[in-house]
Amino acid sequence: MTEPETEQPENEVVAETEAIEQEPAERQVRSAAEVMAIAEAIIFVSDEPITSKALAEILDEHKDTIQAAVEELQKEYEERGGGLQIREIAGGWQIATRTEYHEEVRRFLKTRPSAKLSLAALETLAVIAYKQPVTVPEILEIRGVQSASAIKTLLEKRLIVTKGHKETVGRPMQYGTSKDFLIQFGLKDLSDLPSIEDFEDLAGTAL
Amino acid sequence: MTEPETEQPENEVVAETEAIEQEPAERQVRSAAEVMAIAEAIIFVSDEPITSKALAEILDEHKDTIQAAVEELQKEYEERGGGLQIREIAGGWQIATRTEYHEEVRRFLKTRPSAKLSLAALETLAVIAYKQPVTVPEILEIRGVQSASAIKTLLEKRLIVTKGHKETVGRPMQYGTSKDFLIQFGLKDLSDLPSIEDFEDLAGTAL
Amino acid sequence: MQETVEQFVFDFHKETAEIVGESKDEIKLKLGEFAGPLDLLLYLIKQEQANIFDIPIAKITDEYLRYIRLMKSLDIAMAADFLVMAATLIEIKSRMLLPRDPMAAGEEEEFEDPRKELVDQLLEYEKFKSAAQMLYERSTVEQAVFKRGQIESDENNAEINASVFDLLTVFQKIVLRHKEQVTMEIEREEISLADMIKALKKRIFDEIELNLLTFFEEMHTRRELVTAFIAVLEIVRTEHVKLVQKTTFGDIFLKKVNAPAAEPAGS
Numbered sequence: 316m317t318e319p320e321t322e323q324p325e326n327e328v329v330a331e332t333e334a335i336e337q338e339p340a341e342r343q344v345r346s347a348a349e350v351m352a353i354a355e356a357i358i359f360v361s362d363e364p365i366t367s368k369a370l371a372e373i374l375d376e377h378k379d380t381i382q383a384a385v386e387e388l389q390k391e392y393e394e395r396g397g398g399l400q401i402r403e404i405a406g407g408w409q410i411a412t413r414t415e416y417h418e419e420v421r422r423f424l425k426t427r428p429s430a431k432l433s434l435a436a437l438e439t440l441a442v443i444a445y446k447q448p449v450t451v452p453e454i455l456e457i458r459g460v461q462s463a464s465a466i467k468t469l470l471e472k473r474l475i476v477t478k479g480h481k482e483t484v485g486r487p488m489q490y491g492t493s494k495d496f497l498i499q500f501g502l503k504d505l506s507d508l509p510s511i512e513d514f515e516d517l518a519g520t521a522l
Numbered sequence: 523m524t525e526p527e528t529e530q531p532e533n534e535v536v537a538e539t540e541a542i543e544q545e546p547a548e549r550q551v552r553s554a555a556e557v558m559a560i561a562e563a564i565i566f567v568s569d570e571p572i573t574s575k576a577l578a579e580i581l582d583e584h585k586d587t588i589q590a591a592v593e594e595l596q597k598e599y600e601e602r603g604g605g606l607q608i609r610e611i612a613g614g615w616q617i618a619t620r621t622e623y624h625e626e627v628r629r630f631l632k633t634r635p636s637a638k639l640s641l642a643a644l645e646t647l648a649v650i651a652y653k654q655p656v657t658v659p660e661i662l663e664i665r666g667v668q669s670a671s672a673i674k675t676l677l678e679k680r681l682i683v684t685k686g687h688k689e690t691v692g693r694p695m696q697y698g699t700s701k702d703f704l705i706q707f708g709l710k711d712l713s714d715l716p717s718i719e720d721f722e723d724l725a726g727t728a729l
Numbered sequence: 730m731q732e733t734v735e736q737f738v739f740d741f742h743k744e745t746a747e748i749v750g751e752s753k754d755e756i757k758l759k760l761g762e763f764a765g766p767l768d769l770l771l772y773l774i775k776q777e778q779a780n781i782f783d784i785p786i787a788k789i790t791d792e793y794l795r796y797i798r799l800m801k802s803l804d805i806a807m808a809a810d811f812l813v814m815a816a817t818l819i820e821i822k823s824r825m826l827l828p829r830d831p832m833a834a835g836e837e838e839e840f841e842d843p844r845k846e847l848v849d850q851l852l853e854y855e856k857f858k859s860a861a862q863m864l865y866e867r868s869t870v871e872q873a874v875f876k877r878g879q880i881e882s883d884e885n886n887a888e889i890n891a892s893v894f895d896l897l898t899v900f901q902k903i904v905l906r907h908k909e910q911v912t913m914e915i916e917r918e919e920i921s922l923a924d925m926i927k928a929l930k931k932r933i934f935d936e937i938e939l940n941l942l943t944f945f946e947e948m949h950t951r952r953e954l955v956t957a958f959i960a961v962l963e964i965v966r967t968e969h970v971k972l973v974q975k976t977t978f979g980d981i982f983l984k985k986v987n988a989p990a991a992e993p994a995g996s
C-alpha cells in the first residue's frame with residue numbers, strides 16, 4: 316500500500332466510467348486559450364499520439380480550430396524552452412521530453428539507448444518501408460540475402476505488419492510498416508520519409 | 523544456414539536495462555533554467571511523484587536548488603494557465619491535468635478506442651478465427667480453459683458474431699469472426715489470414 | 730578458355746586463408762558487420778577504391794573468395810547467398826575473359842557488359858543501405874525522447890495490442906499446448922489448489938519473477954494445468970503479484986510488486 320494518495324487522483328481519471336451523457340448538445344463557447352488548454356490536457360493523458368481530428372471530436376470544435384490551437388501550443392512550448400516539447404508523430408500529437416536532456420532522463424530511468432536493430436534488420440526495414448507492400452522474394456532480390464530472421468524480428472518488434480497475400484504464384488505474404496514504425500522513428504507519416512531517389516546520388520559517389 | 527549474422531546483434535536489443543555507470547563524478551554547471559527544464563522532463567517521465575531529494579540526487583544539485591526550481595516551475599505552470607499543473611503529492615512532484623478540464627479529459631478517456639485485447643481474449647479470438655464456426659465447448663477443448671468472459675468481450679467489441687446453432691446434442695451456439703474483425707486486422711477476407719506456412723520460412727523457428 | 734574451366738572447378742578447400750595481421754576475433758568482428766553478400770561486395774569495391782561502374786572484376790572476385798574462405802576457416806556459419814554471389818562473380822569473371830564475337834558485336838548492337846546486372850543491383854542496394862543508415866540515425870534521435878510515465882494502471886492490465894501475426898502465433902502456441910496436454914495425460918497424483926498456490930507463491934518469492942509458460946509447462950496433466958492456471962489468477966488477485974510482459978508479445982512473467990496488485994486482466 317505505498318502512496319495511496321496517488322491512487323485517488325488517478326482513479327478520478329481512469330475509473331468512474333458512468334456515461335457522461337449530460338449536455339451533448341449544449342455547444343460550449345470556448346476561448347482560444349481554453350481550447351489550447353484542453354487540447355494540452357488531452358494530449359498529455361493520451362497513451363498514443365492523438366490526431367487533430369480526434370481532438371476536434373472530443374471538444375466538438377472544428378478540426379482547423381484544433382489544428383491551429385495545437386500548433387500555437389507547440390510554438391509556446393518551443394519558446395518556453397522547458398524540458399518538454401509537443402511533436403507531430405504518426406499523424407498525431409504527443410508531448411515528450413526534449414532530446415537535450417536525454418542523458419539526465421536516462422540516468423533517472425536507468426535505461427540505456429535500447430532497441431538497436433541489427434544491420435540486417437535495418438536494411439530489411441528500409442526495403443519494406445520504401446517498397447511496401449513487399450514480399451520476401453522481392454526483399455531478397457534487393458538485399459541479395461535471405462531476410463527471414465530479420466523479418467521475424469521486425470514482426471516481433473511490431474515495426475512491420477502483414478499486408479495480405481500477393482495475388483501471384485504461391486500467394487506470398489506481403490509486408491508493410493506499422494504505426495509503431497512511425498512512432499519509433501519519429502515520423503509524421505510515410506511521406507515524411509525522405510524519397511529513395513535522394514539516396515541515389517549518394518550511392519554512386521559515396522564509393 | 524539463414525543469416526547467422528543477424529542473430530548476434532539482435533540479442534543485443536532485448537534487455538539492456540543495466541544501470542548506467544558513466545560519469546557520475548563530472549559535475550556539470552547548469553543554469554537555473556536548465557535545472558528547471560531537466561526537473562520538468564524527469565517529473566514528466568516518472569511513474570510516481572518524485573521528491574526534490576530524488577531529483578537532487580539525479581541532477582547532482584543541492585536539494586534547495588531543486589526545491590526552488592520546481593516551485594518556480596509550478597508557478598510558471600500556474601501563470602501560463604494551460605491544461606496542466608505541477609502538484610505536490612505524497613511528498614513528491616507530479617504533472618497532472620488541471621481539474622477544470624476533468625470533464626473533457628474524462629470524455630476522452632472514455633471514448634478512446636480500445637483495440638487492445640487481453641491475452642485470454644486474443645487466444646479465444648485466434649481459436650475462433652482459425653476454427654470457425656466453433657462452439658464454446660470446442661473452444662474449451664482447444665484452449666483448456668473456460669472462455670465465456672473472453673467471448674463476451676469479443677462479442678462486445680464486435681470482433682465475433684454468432685453463426686447459428688450447431689446441430690448436435692444441446693445445439694450449442696457457434697461463433698465466427700465478423701466484418702469488424704477483418705477491418706481491425708487489415709484482412710481482405712478470411713482467406714487472407716496468414717497460415718502457418720506463411721511464416722514457416724521465417725527462420726524456421728517455433729511459431 | 731583454359732582459365733574459364735579453372736574457375737568453374739574452383740575448390741575452396743585447396744586455397745589457404747591469406748588475410749594476415751589481424752587476430753581471429755578482429756576478423757570475426759569485421760565479418761560480422763556485413764549484412765549480406767552485396768554489402769561485402771560494396772566494401773571490397775570501396776577498399777580497392779574502384780569505380781563501381783568499372784569494377785575490376787578479377788581482383789574483386791579474388792578478394793571476395795578470400796573472405797568466403799576465411800569465414801569458412803573460422804567456422805562462421807554462412808548464408809547460402811554468400812556462395813551464390815561467389816558463383817555469380819566467377820561467372821562474370823569468366824564471361825569477361827571470353828573474346829567478343831566479332832559477328833554479333835556490330836556497331837548498332839551494344840556490347841552487353843557482363844557486370845551490368847551486378848552493378849545495377851549494387852546501386853539499387855546501396856540506396857537502401859543509405860536508407861537504413863537514415864533510419865538508424867532517426868531511431869537514435871528518437872531514443873533521446875521520452876514519453877510520460879504511467880498515469881493509469883494500464884501495465885497491470887497486461888493488455889495486448891494485437892496484429893494478425895500475433896493471432897497466428899498465439900494460435901500455434903495453443904495448438905502446441907493442446908498437443909502436449911494430450912500426450913501428457915497419464916495417471917498422476919493430483920495436486921490441490923491450495924498446494925498449487927503455495928508452491929507458486931514459493932516460486933515467485935524465490936525467483937522474483939517467474940515465466941508463466943515455463944511454469945505451465947511443468948504441469949503434467951490437464952487438470953494440473955487448470956489448477957495451475959486458477960492458482961495464477963488467484964495469486965494475481967490476492968497477492969502483490971502482477972503479470973508483466975517485457976517485450977510486446979513476449980512471454981508473460983509473474984512478478985512480485987510492492988504496490989497493490991491490480992485486478993487481473995478482465996478478459
